[in-house]
Amino acid sequence: MHFSQVKILLVAAGAVHLTNAHTTFTNFFVDRVDQGDGTAVHMSNNIQQATYPLPNVTTPDMACGVNGETGVARIASVNAGSNLTFEYRAVPDVSTVSRGVSIDLNHKGPYAIYVKKVTDSSASHNAAGDGWFKIMEDGYDSVAGKWCTEKLIPNDGHLSATVPSDLAPGYSLVRAELLALHQADKTPPDPQFYVGCA
Numbered sequence: 169m170h171f172s173q174v175k176i177l178l179v180a181a182g183a184v185h186l187t188n189a190h191t192t193f194t195n196f197f198v199d200r201v202d203q204g205d206g207t208a209v210h211m212s213n214n215i216q217q218a219t220y221p222l223p224n225v226t227t228p229d230m231a232c233g234v235n236g237e238t239g240v241a242r243i244a245s246v247n248a249g250s251n252l253t254f255e256y257r258a259v260p261d262v263s264t265v266s267r268g269v270s271i272d273l274n275h276k277g278p279y280a281i282y283v284k285k286v287t288d289s290s291a292s293h294n295a296a297g298d299g300w301f302k303i304m305e306d307g308y309d310s311v312a313g314k315w316c317t318e319k320l321i322p323n324d325g326h327l328s329a330t331v332p333s334d335l336a337p338g339y340s341l342v343r344a345e346l347l348a349l350h351q352a353d354k355t356p357p358d359p360q361f362y363v364g365c366a
């Protein structure tokens with residue numbers, strides 16, 4: 169779907185203007201089961217800017233996004249080998265728009281999924297700092313001629329990873345990082361990181 173079509177759709181739905189059609193991680197799926205809107209997900213509580221990229225790469229918010237250090241009560245149970253899916257949306261509340269509006273097509277770039285062992289997943293101030301390791305990455309598919317962000321759109325905004333079979337039992341945070349590079353070669357460079365944790 170082209171951006172112009174998205175805009176028309178949103179205007180028709182009476183939604184607010186969609187500035188730059190950024191994106192944010194809203195829904196966590198375990199073995200393809202949706203845990204629910206924002207459930208077990210660390211999300212921004214700024215409704216106007218929830219879909220904005222992080223302003224720079226030195227902010228502690230690089231770990232889990234704005235308000236990402238605030239623990240959430242709901243925890244999802246996963247098993248070694250489970251499929252984890254991260255749904256990104258250009259509009260966090262899809263009750264006002266059609267599902268599947270995940271990101272504007274002009275965003276091109278890779279994604280990666282990270283895990284960090286923590287002592288309590290529901291606690292706050294777990295995210296920033298050491299301990300993260302990468303369990304999945306995808307970038308440019310030279311056969312298809314597409315970036316992962318371009319595949320995101322027909323895939324309902326879903327990124328996926330598999331829980332490593334050797335992950336130790338206990339609590340973990342899992343972090344999704346989507347990186348749009350369409351402004352990264354401009355002056356000043358503006359790589360757009362969209363990160364969130366479950």
Ligand SMILES: [Cu+2]
Pocket residue numbers: 188189190191221275348360
């Ligand atoms: Cu953007």
